[in-house]
Amino acid sequence: MKGIDQRINEMFQPVVDALSQILFWDPIKALGIDIGAAAPIVVLWLIVGGLFFTIRMKFINIRAFGHGVALASGRYRSKQSQGEVSPFQALTTALSATVGLGNIAGVAIAISLGGPGATIWMIMAGFLGMSLKFTECTLGVKYRVIDEKGKVSGGPMYYLRKGLEGKGRKQLGIxxxxxxxxxxxxxxxxxxxxxQVNQAFAQLQYVVPQMEGYGAVFGLVVAFLVGLVVVGGIKGIARVTSKLVPIMAIIYIVTSMYIIGVHFSELGAIFKLIFRSAFGLEAIGGGFFGALFVGFQRGAFSNEAGIGSSPIAHAAAQTTEPVxxxxxxxxxxxxxxxxxxxxxxLGIVSTGLYVNPDGLEGAQLTAAxxxxxxxWFPYILVLCIFLFAFSTMISWSYYGLKGFNFLFAKPLTRLTGxxxxxxxxxxxxxxxxxxxxxxxxxxxxxxxxxxMILGMAFPNIIGLMYLAPEVSLDMKQYLHKLKLQQSSQQ
Structure with missing residues (x-):
């Protein structure tokens, strides 16, 4: 069985190498400018998108934060709302796809490549990403399709096609x-x-070295478990994720807080190190840009803002108000x-292992x-990573299925009956x-x-820019209505 792993990897690697030449093209380097770090075009696009929508929506990421919490708690929920899952379940389904190995393996990769300063730019990616998420998920609900059985389909496939058609850009939308x-x-x-499964197996192999070479066997077991859940559709996925996400988040956050607490007296020095690294004060040029681009890339990969995945989950939410x-x-x-x-x-930087002397990869660096x-934490992390990976896989199975059905459901139904x-x-x-x-x-x-994930940002953000004026108008009308409602209750 061990030889299977090697043969699969040998077949997969050339495909990746060929595709990477496209999406990781560096326009700054192509112009003959050396900034001491790679600047993939897809990361530049996400930075531009985050800045544009934060300004265009007048810092909705700050203004609507408190109201968002109230909405998620069910305070404004209406029994007449259409949809398949509650706003909280939609939130946890989307979070289960984002709160995952990007937070464990992705952060470790960012710090090992971009230094401690990548932390600042990951935070900035999250801050700007809030405005992107607002815009795309508003459209995800606004342009969703609900069939006669109450089954919901939504996401960029629908608002790109229908929304741009309404703007006179039908062919571009299609x-x-x-x-x-x-x-x-x-x-x-x-x-x-x-x-997800790669890093889950890597962590298992880290604590149980005897598992080396048995990735295919581990994959078969996980595939069986995932298969048991995904056949239930969005309602089954939401039931599982609404229970898994809070549990695994609490376990991981509490442990992280303990690690940070152990180094509480050193936090001043740790933040100083992070800021110096983030703004290139220790390595001018490459230090700044390396931290910025790696931080944004891993931050965007982690929260998926602007990518267009979350609108697919939020389209199924029981609500009459897209905004x-x-x-x-x-x-x-x-x-x-x-x-x-x-x-x-903070946990990685505070322990000093951000220098990665043993050349560990991804989740293994966090575990170390x-x-x-x-x-004993590496053993706990095996469980956390498996739960993170499992919840992410079942959520992404729903996203991918919606894209697949958008393209092939009707042809395959006609062909097979x-x-x-x-x-x-x-x-x-x-x-x-x-x-x-x-x-x-x-x-x-x-x-x-x-x-694949960051590439989704290209068609999605192009469409969002076309549709930004109508989201802005809908936002103003909703906030005005909310203000009147709150005034009448006083």
Whole structure:
């Protein structure tokens, strides 16, 4: 069985190498300018998008934070609202896809490549990402489609096609919707699947070295468990994630707070180190840009703001107000990146293992850092990572399925006469990808995952910019209505 892992990786790596030349193209370097760090075009695009929507929506990430919390708690919920899941379940489904290995492995990768200063830029990615999440999830609900059985379909595929058609850009909308659907399928196989099982197995192998070479076996077991959940659809996924997310988040956050607390007296020096590294005061040029681009890349990968994945989950929320669901959604980057990622980063930096003397990869570096204070923590992290990975995979299976059905549901139904054939075909490839991910190297998996997930930002943000004026108008009308409602209650 051990030879299977090597053969799968040898087949997968060349595909990744060929694709990476496109999405990781560096326009700054192409102009002959050397800034001492890579500046992938996809990361530049996300930075521009985050800044644009934060300003365009007049800092809705700050203004609507408190109201978003109230909405998520069910305070404004209406029994007449259409949808399949509650706003809280939609939030936890989306969070289960974002609060995951990006917070554990992704943060470790960011710090090992960009230094401690990458922490600041991850936080900034989360802050700007809140406005992006608001915009895209508002549109996800506004343009969702509900069939006669009450089944909801939504996300960028729908608001890109229908929204841009309303702006007189029908052909552009169709092209962007198809491109997004292709990328979300690839992302569900990559970052939403392969990376998750890869790092879950890597951590298991870290604490049980005898497991080395048995990635395919581990992948088969996980594929079976994931398969048991995903056949239940969004309602089954939401039931599982609404229970898993709070539990795993509490376990991980409490442990992280303990690690930080042990080094409480050193926090001043730790923050000084992070700021010096973030702004290149220790290494002018490469230090600043390296921390910035790596921090934003890993931050965006972690919270998925602007990527277009979360609107697919939030489209199923029981609400009559698209803007209100957007305000619930903007909490995700705050929880995911500004809280959980920051705790991981502080834990790694405070232990001094950010220099990574043993050349550890991803989650293993986090395990080593935390394990230097709590020797038993790597074993707890095995459980945390498995729960993070499992919840992320089942959420991303829903995202990828929606993209697959958008492209192939009708043709496959006409061809076979079976309405669920599209679901079965997708699930076969999704579950097979789990085995590939568990058997491949982290380098191949992380590159493929970045290409697919971050690539989704291109068609999504283009569409969001076209549709920004109507989101802004809807936001103003909602806030005015809310103000009148609050005044009448006083």
């Amino acid at each position: 092209f962007l919707a198809i491109l997004f659907a292709i990328l979300v399928i690839g992302a569900s196989f990559g970052g939403g699947n392969m990376l 209100s669901e957007g305000m619930v959604a903007l909490l995700e980057p705050f929880v995911d990146t500004m809280v959980v990622c920051t705790m991981t980063a 850092a935390f394990g230097s204070i709590l020797p 079976k309405s669920r054939m599209s679901d079965l075909v997708y699930y076969f490839f999704f579950l097979a990808s789990i085995v590939v991910g568990a058997s491949s190297s982290l380098t191949a998996v992380i590159d493929f995952s970045d290409m």
